[in-house]
Amino acid sequence: MASNTDSATQRTPLPPQRARWSTSLIFFLNGIVVATWATRIPAVQAKLALSTGVLGIALLGTAVGALTAMNLAGYLAARFGSRRVTLIASICLYVMLPLLALAATLPILVGTLVLFGASNGSMDVAMNAQGVAVERHYGRPILNSFHACWSLGGLVGALAGGLVASHSSALWPHFLGVALLCAILTLSVARSLLPATAEAQEAAVAFARPSRAILALGLVAFCVVLGEGAMADWSAIYLNGTLRTGAGLAAAGYAAFSVVMALGRGVGDQLTLRLGAGAMMQLGGLVAALGLTLALVVTWIPLALLGFGLVGAGFSVVFPLTLSAAGRVSTQAASTAIAAVATCGYAGFLVGPPVIGFMADALSLRVALGVVVLLSLCAAVCARTVRTAGGGNKPSSHSHVDGAPEPSQLRLPA
Numbered sequence: 318m319a320s321n322t323d324s325a326t327q328r329t330p331l332p333p334q335r336a337r338w339s340t341s342l343i344f345f346l347n348g349i350v351v352a353t354w355a356t357r358i359p360a361v362q363a364k365l366a367l368s369t370g371v372l373g374i375a376l377l378g379t380a381v382g383a384l385t386a387m388n389l390a391g392y393l394a395a396r397f398g399s400r401r402v403t404l405i406a407s408i409c410l411y412v413m414l415p416l417l418a419l420a421a422t423l424p425i426l427v428g429t430l431v432l433f434g435a436s437n438g439s440m441d442v443a444m445n446a447q448g449v450a451v452e453r454h455y456g457r458p459i460l461n462s463f464h465a466c467w468s469l470g471g472l473v474g475a476l477a478g479g480l481v482a483s484h485s486s487a488l489w490p491h492f493l494g495v496a497l498l499c500a501i502l503t504l505s506v507a508r509s510l511l512p513a514t515a516e517a518q519e520a521a522v523a524f525a526r527p528s529r530a531i532l533a534l535g536l537v538a539f540c541v542v543l544g545e546g547a548m549a550d551w552s553a554i555y556l557n558g559t560l561r562t563g564a565g566l567a568a569a570g571y572a573a574f575s576v577v578m579a580l581g582r583g584v585g586d587q588l589t590l591r592l593g594a595g596a597m598m599q600l601g602g603l604v605a606a607l608g609l610t611l612a613l614v615v616t617w618i619p620l621a622l623l624g625f626g627l628v629g630a631g632f633s634v635v636f637p638l639t640l641s642a643a644g645r646v647s648t649q650a651a652s653t654a655i656a657a658v659a660t661c662g663y664a665g666f667l668v669g670p671p672v673i674g675f676m677a678d679a680l681s682l683r684v685a686l687g688v689v690v691l692l693s694l695c696a697a698v699c700a701r702t703v704r705t706a707g708g709g710n711k712p713s714s715h716s717h718v719d720g721a722p723e724p725s726q727l728r729l730p731a
Contacts, residue, residue, distance in 0.1 A: 336451050337459065339506035341466040343403060343444050346499045348470025349477075350414055351437065353495050356478030360488055365423060378427045380667045382434025383441070384660060390439035391446070391656025398513025399446035399652055406439035407503050411496040418488035442659055446652035449644030450511050458594070460641040461585030461634055468579035531654055534639045535661035537598065537699045540692035541635045543665030544605060544628070547689050548574045550670040552625055555612075555682050562618055570612075573622050574629035581633025594638050595700060601638075602697030605631025606690045613683050613690070635696060636662060 362372050394402040413433040420426035448463045474495075481491050548571060557567035589597045608627025615621055643658040644651035676685035 333451060333454050333511060335509040336447075336511045337455070339509035340444065340447050340451055341463055342502060342506055343407065343440075343447070343510075344463045344467040345470035345473075346407070346502060347410070347437070347440055347444065348467040348472075349474035349495065350410055350499060352471040352474030353478050353492065354414065354417065354433070356475055356482060357488055357491065360482060361417065361420070361426070364488070365420070365426065367423065371423065375423060375427050375430060377667075378430035379434035379437070380663070382431035382436075383438030383663055384667070385431075385438075386435035387438045387442050387660045387663065388653070388656045390442040391650075391653035393439075394443045394446050394652030394656075395650030399443045399450060400507075400510040400512055402443035402652075403440060403447055403510065404503065404507050406436055406443055408500060410436035410440055411500045411503075414496045415489060415492040418492045438659075438663070442652060442656045445640050445655050445659065446644065447510055449641055449651050449655065452641060453645070454511070458586045458589040458638075458641065460637045461582045461589065464637045465579060465582035465585075468575070468582060472575075472579065531643060531657055533699045534643050534658045537602075537696045538636055538639045538658050538662035539665035540696040540699075541602075541605075541632055541639075541665075542662035543669030544609075544689045544693060545632055545636075546666040546669045547673050547686065548625065548628060548632075551673055551677075551682065551686060555686060556618075556621065559682055560616060560618060560621060566618065569622055570625040573626040576629070577626040578629035578633040581630045582637065585634035585637070589634065589638065594642060598635050598638050598700030599697045601631045601633070601635040602693045602695075602700060603631070604628075605635075606693035606697070607631075609686065609690050609693065613686055631693065635700075 358372070358376075361367075367375065390402055390406065410433065413429060413436050416429050417426070417433060420429050444463075445460075448460050452459045477495075478491075552570040552574060553567040556562045556570045562569075585597070592600070605628045608624045608629075608631060610624070611627065612621045612624030615624070639658055639662075640655050643654040673682075673685045673688065676688065
């Protein structure tokens with residue numbers, strides 16, 4: 318009788334809860350590090366006496382490093398497992414943070430930013446691959462909860478960074494303290510992450526020609542992340558310059574966007590379980606388009622702020638769902654498919670804000686931001702290819718068998 322119980326336990330193990338909490342912590346720590354750097358950029362600019370233009374060029378090093386490393390990280394995660402790559406990339410990121418404080422010249426700063434961006438891009442791909450593996454073992458959508466932890470980490474890092482900056486504290490001890498704390502916490506949960514043997518990639522190939530599914534997901538990621546970058550760079554300028562809100566109130570637009578996005582990611586998994594990934598992605602694109610249209614059409618400030626909040630609600634779930642789908646639908650290993658889609662998204666974040674700036678100069682900022690409305694609608698149209706997976710999906714041998722359907726799968730129409 319005991320042997321029958323043991324065999325049943327082997328067939329239906331409990332969900333890897335420790336892996337979920339550990340992965341959530343990794344996302345949270347990454348958000349802290351990124352926000353810590355972002356809040357102290359003015360201090361670095363003042364230290365090296367950089368003009369705004371030169372600083373902008375230097376910051377491109379972060380994007381160049383990330384775009385260069387993402388696909389390599391995907392391959393390494395497929396080869397050696399996402400846990401190993403996540404841990405190595407995270408430690409590299411934590412090492413790079415205090416080194417940024419020591420950069421004494423512009424060339425050293427640019428080189429360090431390239432390495433910082435490469436570490437962050439690698440960690441981004443690997444931790445999302447780990448998140449998709451954990452999600453697969455749960456048998457229900459949970460990836461949005463990881464991205465909610467990233468948003469929460471960003472909020473904590475920004476608040477702490479702002480507090481430290483308000484006291485004119487030196488960069489080196491601030492960055493070193495954050496790096497050491499994050500490294501200790503990461504190493505403390507290292508053994509709780511899923512190993513390579515639990516990622517169910519034995520039959521997958523490392524690289525393959527992108528399928529129509531991956532291309533569609535990449536386009537959705539490009540549209541949505543471009544929109545996120547536009548909100549970060551241009552929402553305050555639009556409110557202050559076009560609606561004349563004043564500098565203080567202008568910041569409320571991005572604040573509304575960010576807060577509602579974090580809340581949306583907090584409830585996104587439950588809604589996805591009810592409505593399905595396809596419906597959620599379509600709904601997200603439509604809500605974002607509606608919200609930004611409201612913000613661009615009305616002149617009453619409260620309604621404009623409501624519009625920016627709706628954009629955050631719409632965008633909140635779409636990018637995590639594209640990564641989740643990418644990890645499940647390709648003949649490639651999950652990590653390399655995730656890397657391809659994440660690279661498309663990062664490309665949108667990189668090219669979007671300057672393109673909007675050029676269009677604003679030629680036409681107007683209101684017209685330029687209207688492009689984001691069109692891209693949100695484009696994301697909703699592409700999301701029609703996503704269907705809620707039914708009973709046809711076979712759970713992995715490690716999955717928790719609780720009657721819940723597998724997470725959504727992207728299927729192309731006939």
